[in-house]
Amino acid sequence: MDYKFSHVGIPTAENKKWDGFYEPGKIHYTDFANDAFNIEFIQxxxxxxxxxxFQxxxxxxxxxxxxxxxxxxxxxxxxxFSPGEGVRVAFIVHNGAPVEFMEIAK
Known part of the structure; x- marks a missing residue:
């Protein structure tokens, strides 16, 4: 199995300029692709x-x-679950920490 690093997700209580909202999970998020260090903030x-x-x-x-x-x-x-068209994600617990897997349709 090949794992290609994508981003780091950081939960925050701070109000950010959110790029999106995933209604089923009630998750606000920033777009890691717009961050110099591939950081996604979630709330x-x-x-x-x-x-x-996760939270x-x-x-x-x-x-x-x-x-x-x-x-x-x-x-x-x-x-x-699918947070957007052509994207499927899931989270596992690895050594006591959450890890996200993303499958992106090519």
């Missing part, structure tokens, strides 16, 4: 159903060719 609404670890612990994200293969045998934190 969940108070009534978000996302796990506490409070920074994560590292990797692009993968096959998300199902990447998830095989891993502890799932957040099941696979």
């Amino acid at each position: 969940c609404d108070a009534d978000s159903n996302m796990p506490e670890m 409070n612990v920074p994560h590292v994200a990797y692009e993968v060719d096959n998300i199902e293969a990447a998830l095989e045998g891993k502890e799932i934190l957040v099941e696979t």
Whole structure:
């Protein structure tokens, strides 16, 4: 399995200039592609159903060719979902920390 570094996600309580909002998870986010260091800031609404670890612990994200293969045998934190067209993501727990896998349609 090849893992290509994508970004670091940092939960924040600060109000940012949000680039998007994922309604099902009630997640505000900045676009890491617009950040010099590939940092994505996230903030969940108070009534978000996302796990506490996702909401409070920074994560590292990797692009993968096959998300199902990447998830095989891993502890799932957040099941696979699509935050936008052609993108599928999921989160695992690795050594007590969240890791995001992203599959992007080519």
